[in-house]
Amino acid sequence: MAQINQIITELNEKDFNLFREVIYRESGINLSPMKKALVQSRLMRRMRELQIRDFNEYYEYLNENYDDERIHLINCITTNKTDFFREAGHFDYMKNEVLPRYVKENRKSIRIWSAGCSTGEEPYTIAISLLEFFKDKTLPDIKILATDIDTKVLETAMEGTYKEETVKVVDKEVLRRYALKGVGKNAGYYRMKDSVKKMIYFKRLNLLADTFPLKNKFDIIFCRNVVIYFDRNSQVKLFKQFYNYLNNDGYLFIGHSETLTSVSNLFQFRGRSVYGKVL
Numbered sequence: 565m566a567q568i569n570q571i572i573t574e575l576n577e578k579d580f581n582l583f584r585e586v587i588y589r590e591s592g593i594n595l596s597p598m599k600k601a602l603v604q605s606r607l608m609r610r611m612r613e614l615q616i617r618d619f620n621e622y623y624e625y626l627n628e629n630y631d632d633e634r635i636h637l638i639n640c641i642t643t644n645k646t647d648f649f650r651e652a653g654h655f656d657y658m659k660n661e662v663l664p665r666y667v668k669e670n671r672k673s674i675r676i677w678s679a680g681c682s683t684g685e686e687p688y689t690i691a692i693s694l695l696e697f698f699k700d701k702t703l704p705d706i707k708i709l710a711t712d713i714d715t716k717v718l719e720t721a722m723e724g725t726y727k728e729e730t731v732k733v734v735d736k737e738v739l740r741r742y743a744l745k746g747v748g749k750n751a752g753y754y755r756m757k758d759s760v761k762k763m764i765y766f767k768r769l770n771l772l773a774d775t776f777p778l779k780n781k782f783d784i785i786f787c788r789n790v791v792i793y794f795d796r797n798s799q800v801k802l803f804k805q806f807y808n809y810l811n812n813d814g815y816l817f818i819g820h821s822e823t824l825t826s827v828s829n830l831f832q833f834r835g836r837s838v839y840g841k842v843l
């Protein structure tokens with residue numbers, strides 16, 4: 565292993581641009597020239613697995629095995645940082661504004677999309693928040709679609725097992741209700757209970773695809789900390805799609821450090837990084 569590490573050549577400008585183009589075309593992720601060192605180290609991991617020593621040789625391998633290898637390439641490049649109850653204000657907003665409204669309206673079903681769900685902390689937080697809110701009320705039919713382009717993070721999300729360190733932000737009592745504490749060889753881990761898992765449907769979906777294989781609209785869409793990696797055109801295209809997939813009285817949650825100003829005038833501000841449709 566160490567031997568191959570030493571032999572791998574440096575990623576030159578020309579090869580970097582070749583990979584950049586494929587990555588952009590496949591995922592919308594727009595890598596600036598400053599990201600060359602990052603791309604080099606991420607690609608090296610994959611090249612070691614394949615025992616390939618040269619970036620150009622890997623580019624050829626990619627083209628020869630395009631359908632399978634493009635998935636691995638994108639898996640190496642995505643940034644998957646996430647947390648339970650990340651940007652907690654959104655879950656307070658759901659609890660204080662959105663869900664009381666749904667109770668008043670006597671909603672029978674709630675459909676939610678976690679777009680760019682990474683390793684699952686976001687959709688599980690959504691599910692837990694809803695179950696907590698409805699625990700002494702009639703539970704509507706809740707379905708959460710959780711999608712990501714990265715197949716590796718989706719595997720972790722589907723497994724639904726997290727280190728104690730990862731779930732420590734979740735209130736202990738709440739965690740006890742919705743996750744099982746591992747014992748024996750599983751000590752130090754928590755596994756989401758089936759009652760939570762069954763609310764979530766995980767699927768690979770590229771947010772930059774021209775069409776999405778989705779039939780129904782959503783009441784709530786979460787797309788947080790995903791579009792920061794897209795250029796403006798890709799963002800404009802995606803928010804048009806979200807507009808079409810959101811019910812007229814729906815809510816769109818974006819990352820706290822993101823904004824729709826200058827990207828989309830299809831949405832109006834409702835609260836901190838929470839938007840509704842302009843009708």
Ligand SMILES: C[S@@+](CC[C@H](N)C(=O)[O-])C[C@H]1O[C@@H](n2cnc3c(N)ncnc32)[C@H](O)[C@@H]1O
Pocket residue numbers: 590591592593642643644645646647650679680681682683686711712713714717769770771772787788789790793819
């Ligand atoms: C930084 S994580 C954010 C996770 C979560 N939404 C949160 O805020 O904690 C960004 C996720 O977006 C996904 N992603 C990037 N480009 C994508 C695309 N074109 N289609 C779908 N998902 C994408 C990445 O794989 C990654 O898991």
